[in-house]
Amino acid sequence: MFKVHNVNYMYPRATKNTINGIDFEIKEGEIFGFLGPSGAGKSTTQKILIKLLPKYNGDIQYKGKSLSNYNDEFYQDIGVSFEMPISFSKLTAMENLEFFKKLYKNTIDVEPLLKRVGLWDARNKKAGEYSKGMKIRLNFIRALINNPKMLFLDEPTNGLDPVNARIMKDMVLEFKQQGGTVFLTSHIMSDVDQLCDRVAFIVDGKLKEIDSPRNLKLKYGKRTINVEYKEEGNILTREFPMEDIKKPDFCQFLQAKEVETIHSGETTLEEIFIKVTGVDLRG
Numbered sequence: 001m002f003k004v005h006n007v008n009y010m011y012p013r014a015t016k017n018t019i020n021g022i023d024f025e026i027k028e029g030e031i032f033g034f035l036g037p038s039g040a041g042k043s044t045t046q047k048i049l050i051k052l053l054p055k056y057n058g059d060i061q062y063k064g065k066s067l068s069n070y071n072d073e074f075y076q077d078i079g080v081s082f083e084m085p086i087s088f089s090k091l092t093a094m095e096n097l098e099f100f101k102k103l104y105k106n107t108i109d110v111e112p113l114l115k116r117v118g119l120w121d122a123r124n125k126k127a128g129e130y131s132k133g134m135k136i137r138l139n140f141i142r143a144l145i146n147n148p149k150m151l152f153l154d155e156p157t158n159g160l161d162p163v164n165a166r167i168m169k170d171m172v173l174e175f176k177q178q179g180g181t182v183f184l185t186s187h188i189m190s191d192v193d194q195l196c197d198r199v200a201f202i203v204d205g206k207l208k209e210i211d212s213p214r215n216l217k218l219k220y221g222k223r224t225i226n227v228e229y230k231e232e233g234n235i236l237t238r239e240f241p242m243e244d245i246k247k248p249d250f251c252q253f254l255q256a257k258e259v260e261t262i263h264s265g266e267t268t269l270e271e272i273f274i275k276v277t278g279v280d281l282r283g
């Protein structure tokens, strides 16, 4: 869908590049996560990809054609839901959606989507009177209004309660199942784990890692089995090399002990984030 080659970007009046020679591809039909510490360049990259920052150096191809050669037809193809909800506060949610519909050739029926995200009953309320979470949900529907092939989502579940976050994630996964491609940024590693086929880590404008969450967990995790067992009222743990799984000693150990839990030693995306970026998400 996208091929990004050796892209650099410097903001006007800045003294150094914000984006430093990044290379990556977004495959058609995948959910691609873009992760990194605050200020690393995630939003800047997203803005470059949606043609808001056209003065980059390097090559970006969208569907085999240089991004810079696309006109406004590009916007018929994509949907964008950024962190800051954008809507006309004096218009109702429905009036907002009707307004945005007029900008596109192909549009969808918003009723089922508004019902799905729980905004149907509030459709005639002014967008300015919506809560933060309602604005985020409205913004998401707006991003889908032109039946896009590609969605750009910035922190899609930030500010949503767990139920609405779940609905949003299900809708993103359904968008993918119907052939859509997604580029998303998030600081919520469990969301990234549930949604993304591949993730890229950006630090100081440079890409440090690109792979599937599974491969990253194998790469950064330990090939171990950790057994937690009870002995004389105490909970003890013992770590075995993964290779021991086939050895009689391991089976004998399990049979002899009162086993509580068994885990393989793969790591979490949060731990990987800390290792790759050097920044602790927990602050």
Ligand SMILES: Nc1ncnc2c1ncn2[C@@H]1O[C@H](COP(=O)(O)OP(=O)(O)OP(=O)(O)O)[C@@H](O)[C@H]1O
Pocket: 011, 012, 014, 018, 036, 037, 038, 039, 040, 041, 042, 043, 044, 045
């Ligand atoms: N309009 C601008 N002019 C100059 N510098 C900017 C501008 N927008 C962002 N920057 C700088 O570019 C760098 C990257 O910012 P960016 O918004 O891309 O980070 P981010 O990774 O999206 O961060 P966050 O997770 O906090 O949203 C930061 O140092 C920021 O201060």
